[in-house]
Amino acid sequence: MKFDYRNIRDEDHFENLVADYFRELAKNKENNIANVKATQSGKGTDGGRDILLEFEFSDDIVTFQRRWVVQCKFREDNISPSHINQIDIPTLIHSYSASGYLLVCKKSPTSGITNLFERLNENCKDEYHYEVWNGDQFLSKCEVLENMHPIYFSDYHTRKNEWLAKKVNK
Numbered sequence: 366m367k368f369d370y371r372n373i374r375d376e377d378h379f380e381n382l383v384a385d386y387f388r389e390l391a392k393n394k395e396n397n398i399a400n401v402k403a404t405q406s407g408k409g410t411d412g413g414r415d416i417l418l419e420f421e422f423s424d425d426i427v428t429f430q431r432r433w434v435v436q437c438k439f440r441e442d443n444i445s446p447s448h449i450n451q452i453d454i455p456t457l458i459h460s461y462s463a464s465g466y467l468l469v470c471k472k473s474p475t476s477g478i479t480n481l482f483e484r485l486n487e488n489c490k491d492e493y494h495y496e497v498w499n500g501d502q503f504l505s506k507c508e509v510l511e512n513m514h515p516i517y518f519s520d521y522h523t524r525k526n527e528w529l530a531k532k533v534n535k
Contacts, residue, residue, distance in 0.1 A: 367521070368507075368518065368521050369504065369521070370500065371518075371520050371521075372517060372518055372519050372520055372521075373439070373517065375439065376437065378439075378517075379439035379471060380405060380416065381405075382513070383415075383416060384403040384405055384416050385403075385516070385517070386503075386510065386513065387401050387403045387416075387418055388401050388403050389510045389512060389513060392512075397422050397423055398420055398421070398422060399423045399428055401418065401420055401421075402418070402419040403417075403418055403419075404416065404417045404419070413436055413449065413454065413457050414435070414436065414457060415435055415437045416434075416435040417432065417433075417434060417435070417461055418432060418433040418434075418435055418467075420432075431464045432461055432463040432464060433464060433465055433466070433467050434457055434458055434461055434465070434466045435466075435467045435468075435469060436452075436467070436468050436469070437469050438468065438469070438470045438471065439471045440470075440471060440472060441471075443472045443473045443475050444472065445474075445475040445477050445478060446475075446477045446478055446481055449468070454495065455489065455491065458491075458493045459491065459493075463493075464494055465493050465494030465495060466493065466494070466496070467496045467497070468482075468497040468498070469498045469503055470499055470500055470503075471500045472499070472500050473501075474497045478497055479497065482495040482496070482497055
């Protein structure tokens, strides 16, 4: 029984999955996230921003906010710098008063992306954060959020329930 992207139809569905993943995080009160607002850019050219995340955190004294610009890449090939070279990421982060930029890939980033993000993290004078999640990392994060399984991973959800039913009936 493999947990995979089989039921994710296209880039819009993948973007919805990423947005809902972050919305689901706010439901877990153990992580100090008080609220998550995930605003999707909609159809058409997005300028490098598929989702704007606004987190509200609580440390039991005050509530504070943090924003992230998220770009989703649902491609069958690995993501290279050429897939994002038209985006001025620091300016994009600044324009949204965000803390950083997260690239979520269905596949993996190339070493070019990894090296670029490492350099940006090391040399950013504005202290922005640059992160990339490969497809396996993101899947493992989704796997623990079982409320999302019937919506985005229905084949896995059905097979798992059938397996559990057989196990109980033995």
